């Protein structure tokens with residue numbers, strides 16, 4: 001198995017992409033610790049999925065925007081599993097809103113969760129990996145939106161560009177420790193984050209029509225790419241970004 005005996009941590013894994021990655025990594029042989037903010041029921045489902053794969057699970061409830069949450073999460077995983085080999089920064093929000101009347105609190109919360117949260121979490125994981133020696137793999141869930149804009153995402157797309165940039169700089173900073181840092185760039189993946197937006201049938205059809213593979217993404221579509229980047233199959237891959245979008249980005253006309 002690609003991640004046999006590895007210890008993986010995933011932020012925001014009570015739902016959607018994080019949950020699929022957490023369960024996918026367990027299926028590939030990893031013990032998995034994950035954090036989440038509010039979704040108790042979802043967290044229980046993630047634990048069940050990890051355990052069904054025969055691996056150990058640890059759930060930690062905390063807000064990634066809180067700088068103290070990062071060392072606490074990594075410390076809890078260290079205590080439970082004895083180390084950290086793989087870290088996935090995934091937690092994120094996207095409260096769709098227009099630009100001209102963007103509430104300051106919406107802007108600041110989105111920045112704090114998506115960008116500051118990723119920074120604190122990745123830094124805490126990297127510190128642990130450096131301390132234990134032996135390298136590691138860090139993956140951040142950025143977005144196709146790091147590369148293109150969105151009318152109702154002016155507060156969100158800069159955070160995803162920032163997360164992509166964080167992986168590039170962290171790859172440079174951490175290469176000497178054998179720690180690889182890469183970004184996943186999902187396209188439009190049907191999850192809770194865009195349930196309301198895609199409830200508009202016309203919008204949904206338009207988004208589907210932009211995808212050469214003919215369908216929106218599923219959370220599970222991110223699990224394989226995440227396992228690959230976490231594994232030794234990607235031993236010489238760092239500072240890279242991988243679009244997982246069914247071809248949406250390259251579909252100009």
Ligand SMILES: NC(=O)C1=CN([C@@H]2O[C@H](COP(=O)(O)OP(=O)(O)OC[C@H]3O[C@@H](n4cnc5c(N)ncnc54)[C@H](OP(=O)(O)O)[C@@H]3O)[C@@H](O)[C@H]2O)C=CC1
Pocket residue numbers: 011012013014015016017018035036037038039040042062063064065090091092093094113141142143144145185186187188189190191192193194219
């Ligand atoms: N869906 C898509 O089309 C795309 C998504 N992405 C990115 O993928 C990531 C996951 O999104 P997706 O799975 O779609 O969304 P979901 O809303 O389905 O899941 C988001 C997860 O993040 C958690 N979370 C949210 N805020 C916090 C916080 N402050 N602290 C800890 N955990 C938190 C949620 O936990 P809880 O519910 O417990 O609060 C939940 O587990 C995000 O970073 C998003 O930007 C990127 C490109 C496309």
Ligand SMILES: C[C@H](O)[C@@H]1OC(=O)[C@H](O)[C@@H]1O
Pocket residue numbers: 094142143144145150160186187188189193194197
């Ligand atoms: C929430 C959006 O639907 C989703 O998030 C992204 O990063 C992409 O822009 C997707 O459209």
